[in-house]
Amino acid sequence: MGPSLNDIVISSGEPEKPAENITCMDASLYKAAAVGKIEEFNNYQGPELESLKTPNHDNVLHVNLSTPERIWQRTRFDFVLQILDKCPSLLLQTNAKGQIPLHVAARYGYSTIVRHLIMFCARVIYKDLEKLGMDQLNAVRGMIRHTDQESNTALHIATRYGHVEVVQALLEHEDPDFPYFANINHETPLYLAARRGSRRLLSILLDKSKSTAHGGPHGRTALHATAMVRDPWVTRIILEKKGNLTKETDENGHTPLHYAAHLGHDAVVEELLKWDISVAYIGDKKWGMTPLLMAARQGLFGTVRKILSYCPDCCERVDKRGWNLLHFMAFRDLSRGFRILLKNDNATTTEYGSVRNLRDWKDASGITPQQVFNACQYDKEEKKEQIVKLLKEIVNEEVAEKPVYPIGLPNISADKNLEKARDAHLVVAALIVTVTFAAAITVPGGLQSEKGLEQGTPLLIHEAVFKAFVVTNALAFIFSVSALTTHFGVLDNQLSGFKFFRETVLYRTQSVSGILGYATLAMVVAFSTGSYVVLKPSHGLAIVSYLICPAFLLCIWEILNPLMQM
Structure with a gap:
């Protein structure tokens, strides 16, 4: 007889290593399990059903329940019922992930199957589920609390995937005081429901379970x-049951209000402030940043106004660097909001009046909000390098799984590089202008010296190649002169301190690079045609002069092609 399909031993050939035992299921039985075809198993004469497993140790029930919804629900239900009658031990048999069939049914939202599995575990008919004895109840609860390799119960899985009816079925026979602890990822069912933003799931969990477990990864709570x-309604549901979570912080010292302010969830911000206004004054661990400062750092002017409307004086709180609200708003260039708060001396609202007092506040390094604004908008600022260093530090953070919005940092070295590029362009353009001007005066082939109407005209003026030389030489001259004039502006000295001027120079530098490229190409063609018209009597040298331009283009291609593929 050949080897059994149920157990295949694979050996590496090395005696010191143990052989790997891989289980597999007969193809016909696997397909029958997937589609719920019970006839195949009624006629099955092989080993016990519990020995039929896939390589992942999925049994017949695992296979059926994990198959996509391609079969009628009634067919699936009847199949599960009859298979369990044939082999009850399949109910608690685990796969490679440590999951029993209940986990799989919860994953795919089969609430009817979940209730049937509970019924079978209790050994009662459906109508008697509400009259379970203590032994039956303990058996059911043991199955419901069974955890897989990641410490997930069926409730964890059903909550993660938002299956409300499955959650209801699982909690019907659970002890309300039983604490559903976090899984290996530090997620409790309550946290998973909150993360999904499901109002129904949260209401069910909070109403039917008295468990205080609300934790999530990185020290977060369900309120985080x-x-x-x-969704402010989801936040309200948590607050009504666990209002004390408003001051709970994650591992970085961030409260739920920090999260909402950083993300710009204004309705949630308002809900949290209505419940507990004192959280607006709490700073985080690293820099002591309040929710107001985080909103300003993100450039969320609407969120800033919302927080100030509830607690105007919270703007007086600064972080450990000494930065206040206006320092953060300055580098975001909130043109309307910042200018109103910074420059308007006729502030009419209370919150604006509180902010107005911050205009001249200096941080630990003596930097004012105005200096931050100037460093981001203009070139000329004494403490620009110091401010840029601080800004790089500020934007290199992440809150609530979302990084700080990037900003266009003033680039000091880029300004210097821009000047170097500009100087190089001027030198190259001047050289090309000089060469092409000289070539236009001393044309190849010489000039007519005999007196008459054509005296002083080129001897080769009627040659087609000479005409090509004149045209390309003129183009090189025009392109170079254009590059020179582009780099000279009438108001350069007066405008050199402004950001828009720096951007204009950058644009001009990029444009001039292209113009000089055309000028160089035209100059090479002019040199090639000029050489040819002079060397035409010598066929060998004439051919060489013709090859100058293709050789130049080939060299450029070899240089640029690798760069274009990067």
Whole structure:
């Protein structure tokens, strides 16, 4: 007889290494399990059904329940019922992930199957599920609390995928006081429901379970999760049951209000402030930043106004660097908001009046908001390098899984490089102008010296190649002169301190690079045609002069092609 399909031993040939035992299921049985065809198993004469496993140790029930919804729900239900009657031990048999069939049914939202598995575990008919004895109840709860290799119960999985009816079925027979602890990823069912933003799931979990477990990864709570969702109603549901979570911080010292402010979820910000206004004054661990400062750092002027409307004096809180609200708003260039808050001496609202007092506040390094604004908008600022260093530090952070919005940092070295490029362009353009001007005066082939109407005209004026020389030489001259004039502006000295001027120079530098490229190409063609018209009597040298231009283009291609493929 050949080897059994149920167990295949694979050996590496090395006696010191143990052989790997891989299980597999007969193809006909696998297909029958997937589509819920019970006839195949009624006629099955092989080993016990519990020995039929896939390489991942999925049994017949795992296979059926994990198959996409291609079969009628009633067919699936009948199949599960009859298979369990044939082999009850399949109910608690685990696969390679440590999951029993209940986990798989919860994953795909089969609430009817979940109730049937509970019924079978209790050994009662459906109508008697509400009259379970203590032994039956303990058996059911043991199955419901069974965890896989990642410490997920069926409730964790059903909540993660948002299956409300499955969650209801699982909690019907659970002890309300049983604490559903976090899985290996530090996620509790309550946190998972909050992260999904599901109002129904949260209401069910909070109503039917008295468990206080609400934690999530990185020290977050369920309230942190609702702040990440943007739905104020979800936040309100948590607050009504666990209002004490407003001051709970994650591992970085961020409260739920920090999250909502950083993400710009204004409705959630308002809900949290209505519940507990004191959280607006809490700073985080690293820099002592309040939610107001985080909103300003993100450039969220609407969120800033929302927080100030509830607690105007929270703007007096500064971070550990000494930066206040206006320092952060300055580098975001919130043109309307910043100018109103910074420059308007006739502030009419209370919150603006509080902010107005911050205009002259200096940080730990003596930097004012105006200096930050100037460094980002103009070239000329004494503490520009110091400010740029601080800005790089500020934007290199992440809150609520979302990094700080990037900003266009003033680039000091780029300004110097821009000047160097400009100087190089001027030198190259001047050289090409000089060469092409000289070539136009001393044309190849010489000039007519005999007196008459054509005296002083080129001897080769009627040659087609000479005409090509004249045209390309003139083009090289025009392109170079254009490059020179482009780099000279009438108001350069007066405008050199402004950001828009720096951007204009950058644009001009990039444009001039292209113009000089055309000028160089035209100059090479002019040299090639000029050489040919002079060397035409010598066929060998004439051919060489013709090859100058293709050789130049080939060299350029070899240089640029690798760069274009990077």
